[in-house]
């Protein structure tokens with residue numbers, strides 16, 4: 001099935017220049033005209049998946065991506081849709097939020113590149129140098145730890161010692177993906193504190209446990225800054241993290257928070273330094289992340305913890321075997337950074353990577369269900 005078969009009469013479309021809820025059509029396809037659903041193979045299994053399905057469309061301001069994970073329900077996924085519609089220019093920013101920097105031409109932004117962290121997976125110590133050398137100059141590295149919980153600690157420490165031997169001045173972050181209990185995290189932090197960490201992402205799962213851990217670290221005088229990642233999945237989560245004192249840094253993603261403007265507003269409201277990360281998107285989705293990252297305020301606290309040019313977790317294009325554009329036009333990091341730009345997919349790739357008609361129908365239904373949920377709120 002050609003994606004264009006869903007295209008409907010252009011005359012029925014809402015005015016994208018100034019849409020209001022009353023003018024927005026009930027049918028998503030009356031607004032979007034044409035969508036593409038692609039299946040992107042992953043180079044390595046990540047988050048339990050080996051391929052990623054993404055829906056792309058073009059709006060007045062450019063291309064945007066709608067790619068909630070397939071198991072997500074309608075209410076949650078509709079926030080991802082708001083983000084995509086806003087970045088494409090089909091929707092104004094969420095009421096009460098700041099203007100959308102990403103909706104303007106990227107030339108309006110003060111910076112044209114954002115720094116990207118390299119990722120060091122749980123690998124053999126002998127592989128550390130080779131893995132990081134593929135990334136280019138090593139500025140900031142995020143090392144994954146706790147793959148098998150506290151049992152991984154001896155191997156994690158050996159790998160970190162090798163890392164510090166090779167890169168004594170690089171900025172180091174750790175990410176446990178909630179792999180520890182609070183007592184285990186305390187044991188691990190007592191060791192990790194020797195490695196001059198910038199911060200430690202989500203050592204434990206529950207936001208209340210993050211707060212408990214932070215308190216215990218402070219009582220023991222362990223200088224480990226905590227960052228909340230998995231604790232933040234929707235727009236008011238950063239506020240809860242701040243209220244509970246669960247972390248000093250928040251990791252934010254554009255789509256789950258409902259768009260660039262909503263993300264900026266919640267970051268301002270929670271008052272914590274933020275690091276932008278990807279939701280495993282194609283280069284089209286990564287572009288929205290880069291726009292958010294380039295527009296974040298540099299507060300005193302942000303400068304203190306993250307420095308002048310905080311690295312973002314937007315280097316995930318390398319996890320994919322295929323992208324929507326050729327490698328040199330993609331948002332794969334070069335020299336540890338990516339440009340703040342908009343991506344126009346290659347038409348041949350849109351065709352070659354298209355899903356089968358069954359999956360296209362599934363995504364079309366999902367898109368409409370999310371729009372039906374979202375439309376009364378915009």
Ligand SMILES: [Mg+2]
Pocket residue numbers: 175177201202229230251
């Ligand atoms: Mg993380």
